[in-house]
Amino acid sequence: MGKHIIVVHGYLLSGTGSNIYSCNLAMQWKKQGHAITVFCQDPQAGTYDWVDEFFTSEASWPKDPPAPGKVRVLVPDIAGLLPVYVYDEYEGYTVKTIPNCTDEEIERHISMTSKAIRKAVDMWGCDKEESVENSM
Helix, strand or coil: CCCEEEEECCCCCCCCCHHHHHHHHHHHHHHCCCEEEEECCCCCHHHCCCCCEEECCHHHCCCCCCCCCCEEEECCCCCCEEEECCCCCCCCCEEEEHHHCCHHHHHHHHHHHHHHHHHHHHHHCCCEEEEHHHHC
């Protein structure tokens, strides 16, 4: 029987590096029959053919976890600020490199993201949490 696995990636899912790695993790685990929840900041993730469910509002989250062999993508509210390592423009976000963020901005970002993850774990449970930034 498949597990419910949560992948946490704080950025978009297209491009290079950890973005592609996150996608590949989700796709491979989906093929293995696991239920996958991906947290990211990609407003276009719902257009990817491997994504089965896509939600940008916590209010619209379903009550049940994703089904085995399905990928659910959630974009938690981060108040519009996307802290990044390398600056680039991302539509819909105010982008700042991490060294240029205030302590309050970083704390708010962490708090808002972790609150959403905790809500998902409380609602649906989790057999494995995988933070892409820590697994590479």
